Amino acid sequence: MTAMNVPCISLRDFDDRRLEITSELMKASSQAGFFTIKDHGIPLEQIRAAFALSESFFALPDHIKAKTSHNGKNMGWEKNAQIRPSTGTADLKESMVLQFARMEGMWPCEDDLPGFRQQAEAFMFAMQRLSIKIMECFADALGLPADTFTEATVDPGVGDSQTACRLLHYYDLGGKTYDPDQWRCGAHADFSLLGLLFQRPGEFGLEVCPGREVVGDHGLGNVWIPIEAKEGHIVCNIGDQLMRWSDDRLKSTFHRVRLPRPDEKQGPRYSIAFFNQARSNTIIQGPDRKYPPITGQDFILNAMRRDKLGNAKDVKAASLNSNIATESGVPPARLVPVVG
Numbered sequence: 001m002t003a004m005n006v007p008c009i010s011l012r013d014f015d016d017r018r019l020e021i022t023s024e025l026m027k028a029s030s031q032a033g034f035f036t037i038k039d040h041g042i043p044l045e046q047i048r049a050a051f052a053l054s055e056s057f058f059a060l061p062d063h064i065k066a067k068t069s070h071n072g073k074n075m076g077w078e079k080n081a082q083i084r085p086s087t088g089t090a091d092l093k094e095s096m097v098l099q100f101a102r103m104e105g106m107w108p109c110e111d112d113l114p115g116f117r118q119q120a121e122a123f124m125f126a127m128q129r130l131s132i133k134i135m136e137c138f139a140d141a142l143g144l145p146a147d148t149f150t151e152a153t154v155d156p157g158v159g160d161s162q163t164a165c166r167l168l169h170y171y172d173l174g175g176k177t178y179d180p181d182q183w184r185c186g187a188h189a190d191f192s193l194l195g196l197l198f199q200r201p202g203e204f205g206l207e208v209c210p211g212r213e214v215v216g217d218h219g220l221g222n223v224w225i226p227i228e229a230k231e232g233h234i235v236c237n238i239g240d241q242l243m244r245w246s247d248d249r250l251k252s253t254f255h256r257v258r259l260p261r262p263d264e265k266q267g268p269r270y271s272i273a274f275f276n277q278a279r280s281n282t283i284i285q286g287p288d289r290k291y292p293p294i295t296g297q298d299f300i301l302n303a304m305r306r307d308k309l310g311n312a313k314d315v316k317a318a319s320l321n322s323n324i325a326t327e328s329g330v331p332p333a334r335l336v337p338v339v340g
């Protein structure tokens with residue numbers, strides 16, 4: 001495989017430099033499938049505030065977080081419950097998935113976390129606005145009307161959005177030992193259209209494996225490129241929905257988050273991912289019709305089943321099962337997969 005890098009693309013003077021930026025975005029996305037952006041207009045304070053909000057949620061006791069347990073529809077809290085097909089073990093993490101629509105009963109209540117919903121939604125809308133700029137460039141370059149992916153992902157007020165913001169907390173691993181087949185986040189390709197990911201400086205471990213040929217292909221190469229966590233930079237990646245919609249021109253590539261090595265800092269890692277997703281009834285199909293049409297809803301249901309997060313009851317049981325890895329406990333050599 002030829003060496004591929006993950007370029008950093010500046011969005012400075014976006015309107016004037018749109019053509020140049022589009023060409024950089026297309027080059028990165030048709031090769032590594034990952035790029036980072038800077039000069040994107042999101043203030044550092046807003047990013048730091050989002051991380052503080054995330055920390056305040058994860059600091060709640062499990063029985064409070066379990067009030068908004070994962071509902072099997074890509075919303076809610078899970079802990080040690082996501083089993084990646086590539087590893088067969090649960091990711092050593094907890095996460096909280098938030099959406100714009102159908103979130104009744106899924107927001108932490110005001111008594112437990114005052115202001116959480118309001119702050120989280122404000123951040124999510126800012127991420128959506130930024131995503132639209134990037135998605136318009138992709139639509140242009142693919143010969144589609146510029147608003148194709150905006151229409152496809154942004155709910156016009158009918159409540160069919162499937163876009164998701166995922167807060168992630170990977171535990172402090174100090175003093176614990178782990179099996180080599182355990183991962184903070186096992187290798188996977190995202191099922192979204194376009195992902196935006198925030199990392200904090202010093203909280204390393206994200207690696208990308210470029211080179212996927214077709215959207216259904218789960219074969220992995222074995223060259224893993226680390227993506228440094230730089231404050232203020234946003235990591236962006238093509239997901240399976242856009243790979244399919246581009247008839248495989250844009251690459252949704254595998255990535256993972258490795259555990260720190262014994263000689264590295266063992267502290268926790270927090271990250272925030274914003275996944276632009278096709279709305280439930282949006283039809284995903286590329287200009288060359290390489291693949292049959294599929295709705296956004298079916299696309300995500302299939303993906304949730306693959307990742308064993310489609311069964312709310314089992315996810316809840318796994319999240320509350322104290323026999324598997326927690327901040328305070330040494331995990332067993334192997335985790336028992338959640339049946340889903």
Ligand SMILES: O=C(O)CCC(=O)C(=O)O
Pocket residue numbers: 166168185190197199206255256257271272273
């Ligand atoms: O936490 C990270 O850096 C990556 C998370 C990720 O890839 C995901 O949740 O899909």
Ligand SMILES: [Fe+2]
Pocket residue numbers: 188189190255
């Ligand atoms: Fe991912």
